[in-house]
Amino acid sequence: MSSAYIDTYYSRTVATSETYPAATGRIQADVCVVGGGLAGLTAALKLARSGRKVVLLEGQRVAWGASGRNGGFVSAGYATGLSSIERRVGKDQAKELFRLSMEGVEIIRRNIDDLDTEDVMPVPGIAKALRYDSRGALQAGCEAQRRAFGLNLRYLPRDEVRSLFVSPKYHEAILDESAFHFHPLNYGRALAREAGRLGASIHENSPVISADLDGAQKTVRTKNAEIAAEHVVFTTGGYTGAVLPALKRAFLPIATYVLLTEDAPELVQSAIRTRAAILDDRRAGDYYRLVDDGSRILWGGRITTRTTDPRDIATLLRREMVTTYPQLAALKVEIAWSGLMAYARHLMPQIGQLRPGVWYCTAFGGHGINTTAIGGTVIAQGITGESDRYRLFAPFGLVWNGGILGRAAAQLTYWSYQATDVAKEFRSR
Known part of the structure; x- marks a missing residue:
């Protein structure tokens, strides 16, 4: 069976x-x-x-x-940034690797077209949103990537960001219009x-x-x-x-968590007014998108080296969602789950x-x-x-993952990212 x-x-x-x-x-x-x-x-x-x-x-x-x-997000890049890749392999090979990541997006897009399967449901657009004011750095980075790789990126200033993601938490964003999200x-x-x-x-x-x-x-x-x-x-x-x-x-097995809200289109639209997916730019951040024609939110976030499911997955993630969008305080969670990813050091x-x-x-x-x-x-x-x-x-x-010490170091690194993110947000208030 x-x-x-x-x-x-x-x-x-x-x-x-x-x-x-x-x-x-x-x-x-x-x-x-x-x-x-x-x-x-x-x-x-x-x-x-x-x-x-x-x-x-x-x-x-x-x-x-x-x-x-x-989460179903398909976009160019890697878990580490281009500058980190450059430090290890040099600028030329780093650019070649990044272009290969762009090709990865197109491989998936081409497979979807060739297989002609509507149930994959690709939706264009992924926005990377900041919870602090980068003072021009985000826009400059957007222009640099557009020039270097021809990516279809658009900078979104605060007013536009907050009209799409109705939350006081966000300051600016980059919308990648060549990225998409789908049913993996x-x-x-x-x-x-x-x-x-x-x-x-x-x-x-x-x-x-x-x-x-x-x-x-x-x-x-x-x-x-x-x-x-x-x-x-x-x-x-x-x-x-x-x-x-x-x-x-x-590699280290790392757990991440996802929830699905109840079907409540009006409440959902009071917070999220775009079909683009949202990727919180914090290293310890959230990622989420609308599903079922915009009537539900699929919200993911948090990582941990704990490989067993916590009993309160839904509570943990819902707290993040409502902190970002207070108007969703009445929105119920229908289901929550977790999964193990493999991370190299x-x-x-x-x-x-x-x-x-x-x-x-x-x-x-x-x-x-x-x-x-x-x-x-x-x-x-x-x-x-x-x-x-x-x-x-x-x-x-x-590369050796460090065993038990490597797992502890990964958890400490995640907590340090959370602390750094909080400090950035505080300075932008």
């Missing part, structure tokens, strides 16, 4: 009900993809389009983890359907229990199957097991080749959807020999 998705807005509005059988028997393939999130599905689809025989193993359901329960679970399932149509074998409820990866021919085992393949691609995220220890040691995705024929593609926390598209694409290109662009990520490899 197939395991269920956890209860989220996305699982409640999933478009189709197809399932995929667990893997059984001895299977020969060109490529075995371990992990059925957006990165693994993107890689499987691209490899299937190139004529490779692909087997994808998912321990739960397609897009069951963070891939199918996130329906998108992931559409990728799986198309990969399957092209010949890829998709298997749910097939967790990998062991792997022999040293020879030219790799062997991956589940409870009831043995897959032999020339290439194995690990695209697991925050729920990664211990089959590939180097991968599990290289350098805050970049981990994309590359561990040894001949063994590939990794993970750590998408903080900017997941765009970077899953990049990762799945460049790994598939590396396997087919189409390009070696995966090497651009070599400086951001499988």
